[in-house]
Amino acid sequence: MGTDVTYVEKPPHVDPVRMRHITDEALLAELGVTSVAQARPWRRRDPVWPRPRPEDVAEADRLVGTEVDFLDKGHGRSRLYGFHYLRWMMPLVSAYAQTGDPRYAREWDRFFRQWYAGRDLVEGDWPGLDVVWYSLGVASRSMHVTRALAVFGTEPALSDACWLEMTKTVVGGARWAAEEHDEFRHGNWQFATVCELLHVARVFADLPESGQWAEVARARILEHLERDVREDGGHHERSPGYHGMCLGGVQRAASVDPDLVAHPRFRAMHDWLASLTTSGGWVPHLQDSGVVWPAEMMRTGEELLGEPVVPVKGSHALEDSAYTIFRSGTLHTVINHGPYIGHELEPHSHHAALDFVSSGWGVPLAWEAGGPPSYDDPGYYDWFQATRGHNTLLVPGEDYAEDRRAARDLFHAGEHVDVFAGHHHGYRARHDRRIVFVRTEPSYWLITDEIDAEAIWLIHGTSPWVEHGPGHASSQGPGLLVVPAQPPDEVTFGSGPARMPDPATATAPYGEIHSLGLRRRDGRFTVAVFPFQDVPPEVQVSPPAIRVDGVTDTFTAHGWARDGLAEHWGGR
Template sequence: MSTGPEKPRHIDGRINQIGTDDLLKAFGSPAEDLAGLRAFVGARMQRPAWPLPDPADGVLEAAAPLLDGVDVTGLGKGRSQLYGFHYLGWLKPGVDAWLLTGDDRYLQAFERHLDEWVERRDSVTGEWPGLDVIWYSLGTWARCRNLLPTLEVLTPSSLSDRAWGRLVATLVGGARWAYDEHDVFRHGNWQLVCATELLHISAVLPSLVESAAWAGRARERIEEHLALDIYPDGGHYERSPGYHGMVLSALQTAARIDSEVAGHPRYAAMHTWLRELVSSGGWVPHLQDSGIVWPAAMLERGGSLPLELPLATVLPESGYTILRSDELRAVINHGPHIEHELESHSHRAVLDLVLDGWGEPLLWEAGGPPSYDDPGYVSWYQSGRGHNTVLVDDRELSTDRQVSVDPLVDTGPVAVFNGRHHGNGLEQSRTIAMVREEPAYVVVTDRASGPHTFRAMWHALHPWQQVGPLAYAAERLLLLEAGDPATTVVGTAEGTARRPVLESQTAEYGPLHSLSLERSSGDFTTVLVPYADDVAVTRVGGELLVTNGPTTDRIGASTWIRSVDGKLSWATGWRVRELPSLVRSTEDITVLAESTRYDVTCSARCDLSVHATGELRLNGIVIDAAIENGWAHLTLPYAGRWTVESGDGS
């Protein structure tokens, strides 16, 4: 019985003790020694899916430690970093630097470290129970991904036959381990990426006796993962943009080899999923355990064409909703907690959101850690404290969230997301409404009840400065909360998070500034306005009044009415039977009223009254409607979307 995340240990001499005779047999004994085998393999080797690119900037700096000497055991690394060290990403720069300079010192350093690593690797013990440091899914995948492309240039090089044989034996041993391990489907990124490199090595080294069997098993697992591990909306099972990118990159390797992968609809959907999440700055936010992803090169490599993005996108299986205006964007998380081989990559927050605009983060979150060995990994990066959410009694959210989300409301100028969850042992609801017309902004309404302490958390890249009662500015973002200052305890703190660096398309860690609003009621109404300072929020009856310069918005539970300089600009409502002084209906409708035009969506036949004068047109057709006291009465004959216009038709 397994005590770890993979099968019980199945490492034997055919995996980690492959000598010259064993290696010759692996290729069908075509030669008598390594030199002959090297010539045989070199004549039959196929090009890797992604041949080594021209060495990039920073290669010599990356290779410099090899000239000084690297401890090949990786001892002293953290619990998780030790495993990553044995992916041998640090060894490959020796080949890159040799190609760039022609200096054999780099090739000799590569050989010396490879020899020592092979001799000492199996003496290294990791801290994850039941998980070998060398022979496990990510290790065999990453070493093949890093080193298989080097065979093309190292086979005809001055690298010794001994080192060449050890390199090939390492790759063959890893493939054998992966073949034995992955004989049945299991969820997660480990198996899928491992299968893609099993397919890759079988294509690059077709003269291996086991090549056909490896390819067959790899194709089986890849096909199963495309069906079961990639959601219909294109997202990867674990809901992390970073791991989505890792899996998609691996599948792009498989697609170069297998046309069925390249033509699979889920493969195409994975590219679309990334495009949906790309900000105007070219990056994808670090949702769940993820870094900031810059997907342009990956999307281009996959042949994905740019999309004209809609004003709103719902990724229902992945659990993300994206609301867009011309510049402002909100990404809302409402997905499930997903298990993992070791530790879940899902964070302890739901119905949380991030805002960005003009290429930059506005409302931000902690995202993924620098390393899974970071002491703040669980207490900050994964914790609800590092997210834009409402905490209850400072507890962490349960993995059983019981999330439900209403159909998205989109009336054109206003989009409304509404959801609820029970992850803290009680129902908490959150409504996120975005007004798209300038001045564009977001209103977040939280509701919960019970004898608890509720703490609304908000995070930005700049310090929060108080500018009024429950009003705070974080340089590019103004936050106003419509509650009672007397019953609210306000706090600020500082954590850490990645931030995108547009000029270099990288990310760096820096301060993340937290604002907390604590009270005994779970009701919060928070207005988030970018690049503004002349904003006031008041309550009038049951409505919220937001004044921003000459613009006044009157916001109800299901209505939004905008006036500019005291004159009505437009009014909209959803699941309503009335917009005061504008529209009345016998059934619930969604409506947008602008001047003398009404766009109405109904779910059944209904009678409608609209404020109108003159000729009345329904979907462009003049109708004979009764008009009395400024109200026109008509019937919408069946469910659908209708346009009602009044006036002289000019």
């Protein structure tokens, strides 16, 4: 599979009328029973559920008695679709599983029957894309409703009418998905949908149609593992969040079809997440991703694989996904040198290349905008996706080309020093960047950039920048000290929203990141970036020598030396 696949998914072509109007009698006949009472003891046939969370009880209590307008476009153009996934109702299921309190089942019944009665009336604002009958809507609701069917199965507070409507929703969705996805299409929509289709086919194995559902689903899943997952295990959209969504789908499918576990890409998808996981336990929010906390997914994967998933030690490259990773102790850096990737509706790639993020001591150090709270967010295009929200060069007044032809020219993982060099053509002039990571303590990064244009060298920290000696430092530690070798023509500051991972709670609420910009008319930059836990180190930056905490390093075009230690790397 090429690394620069682009595509446009065709709009849904299956008429959903037949799926919308399954009669109660026909459903019971297909289930092989004559009454709802006979059908309701049905239990889900696989063990992989999200584990109940204690905090779900409080969230369920907040839902009790609330009124919801399922037709309200005030949810937002994109959020309206997500609202109809019904994930927001799942705390009721989790709370019932933990407490057995029937009021949670009654509230689910009330919400779901209201949704079912009005689902044909919902109108969205994405042209040609039905809010209810589209791939992710069908798949996501099925995941949630099948769990609710299992948990509430024999609870009298859930009415027979609701049970029938829930079951018809799952069966009708499976019919739609099997017809809609009769051929391969790139992207997370189809991948996630056919994984859920296989799950439903195995759970409802007694239905006459289940064999055909399983045949379609398994064929598509195998195609996605071969054509939509890169050899290094990364989903081709290069977004950890969407990778996790697809991996979760494959895990769900493998829980009912264990043969999928033997596919080498199944294991590789877990290894990919492990490679990107920081010492704080999260995966950075690269591209349109949220911050990913992979621990639960890794536990599920290890249960299915029957063995632990162990991350690669030290620095290494995810060749096919075009991410290079520096890792030493608590410090972790990810460098992006990949292509802009298309998508079914809107691309999840950002307008940046040779950008990087770093973390240490369990917190972000050099951070970036990441994915938005919603694709309806007013800052989606001019902050979250934009070049200025990333740690790279910004050329003022130039639009960033999608066909950026980014490439890595050098990767050296040495005994003391790691080196990345790469280039891209996102601007009219070629941008070259080299990042040297001095792994031997005191550790730091030396970043060199060249472009034949006036440019701003950008880095974003998690606290405001203050002047410190020859450069600028984060006002709070852990943080960074940024020291340019040549004085900039201008120093600029800014800020914007970004998710901030909190290892104590495994959450990432939105906070503010602070940008430091170094403008130079000649487009030439040499900048040393020093991490610190409490207070900035004392440094002198005068290449070829850099002095930090009493230690002097000497750099050449292809080498580094310190106190009798030396290392060389190739390259131009």
